[in-house]
Amino acid sequence: xxxxxxxxxxxxxxxxxxxxxxxxxxxxxxxxxxxxxxxxxxxxxxxxxxxxxxxxxxxxxxxxxxxxxxxxxxxxxxxxxxxxxxxxxxxxxxxxxxxxxxxxxxxxxxxxxxxxxxxxxxxxxxxxxxxxxxxxxxxxxxxxxxxxxxxxxxxxxxxxxxxxxxxxxxxxxxxxxxxxxxxxxxxxxxxxxxxxxxxxxxxxxxxxxxxxxxxxxxx
Amino acid sequence: xxxxxxxxxxxxxxxxxxxxxxxxxxxxxxxxxxxxxxxxxxxxxxxxxxxxxxxxxxxxxxxxxxxxxxxxxxxxxxxxxxxxxxxxxxx
Numbered sequence: 001x002x003x004x005x006x007x008x009x010x011x012x013x014x015x016x017x018x019x020x021x022x023x024x025x026x027x028x029x030x031x032x033x034x035x036x037x038x039x040x041x042x043x044x045x046x047x048x049x050x051x052x053x054x055x056x057x058x059x060x061x062x063x064x065x066x067x068x069x070x071x072x073x074x075x076x077x078x079x080x081x082x083x084x085x086x087x088x089x090x091x092x093x094x095x096x097x098x099x100x101x102x103x104x105x106x107x108x109x110x111x112x113x114x115x116x117x118x119x120x121x122x123x124x125x126x127x128x129x130x131x132x133x134x135x136x137x138x139x140x141x142x143x144x145x146x147x148x149x150x151x152x153x154x155x156x157x158x159x160x161x162x163x164x165x166x167x168x169x170x171x172x173x174x175x176x177x178x179x180x181x182x183x184x185x186x187x188x189x190x191x192x193x194x195x196x197x198x199x200x201x202x203x204x205x206x207x208x209x210x211x212x213x214x215x216x217x218x219x
Numbered sequence: 220x221x222x223x224x225x226x227x228x229x230x231x232x233x234x235x236x237x238x239x240x241x242x243x244x245x246x247x248x249x250x251x252x253x254x255x256x257x258x259x260x261x262x263x264x265x266x267x268x269x270x271x272x273x274x275x276x277x278x279x280x281x282x283x284x285x286x287x288x289x290x291x292x293x294x295x296x297x298x299x300x301x302x303x304x305x306x307x308x309x310x
């Protein structure tokens with residue numbers, strides 16, 4: 001089957017994902033028993049049908065999936081880049097990457113969880129690339145530094161957090177972004193990053209210590 | 220210098236405020252399918268030369284192994300004898 005001229009989840013896509021491509025078939029046959037409580041049965045079935053359609057090469061199925069989850073992915077990627085152009089590119093990248101590795105989705109959790117992990121990985125990769133390209137580029141101080149927290153607008157607060165965290169290495173930045181900005185628990189952070197819970201706690205502690213040192217140096 | 224708890228508290232309050240910020244709406248459905256097509260063919264193109272490299276190096280390894288075996292069979296004894304003659308044998 002073809003997806004606008006592309007062999008449906010072709011060998012290239014499957015190899016790119018590094019899987020044999022049987023995970024989804026197993027999921028369909030067992031009916032996806034472990035379901036997230038937030039996701040209703042109906043929504044889960046709709047997702048499952050669209051995922052199956054996408055794997056079989058139906059472009060319209062994938063378009064529906066994208067339309068359903070683009071706001072969710074957009075919210076995640078906004079934490080990784082506040083540049084609107086880069087933000088759009090990151091959102092696109094997440095959906096392209098998720099299409100190419102759709103067969104790795106095993107269906108034992110809601111699709112949004114899987115997509116969230118793909119998005120986090122993509123965002124982290126973007127930060128790592130940027131960190132390699134620039135050498136200690138200092139972000140300028142914003143007016144947020146002079147305004148009290150109560151008077152600060154949400155936009156200014158978001159810029160201020162982003163400015164603060166941008167001074168950390170990507171791993172530290174990621175863990176603090178997830179724990180504070182995304183308000184994830186240790187378990188959720190571990191799930192999204194693929195790290196162990198202990199690793200998340202240790203990384204978070206180290207990141208806070210670095211941040212303390214940086215803000216201390218500023219004073 | 221601030222303590223860790225102070226940094227934690229400051230960051231918590233700042234992040235709580237930042238979460239209220241509306242996220243810009245994006246619509247990527249229009250050109251996504253074209254991008255997918257482009258990327259999938261790029262991945263496929265990237266893999267094709269790699270496949271040839273893998274085949275080439277496997278063939279080279281097989282030929283080298285065959286030549287090495289033949290050389291050992293033909294020259295192994297004379298070389299060992301020469302070595303023993305020069306060094307006085309293996310201790």
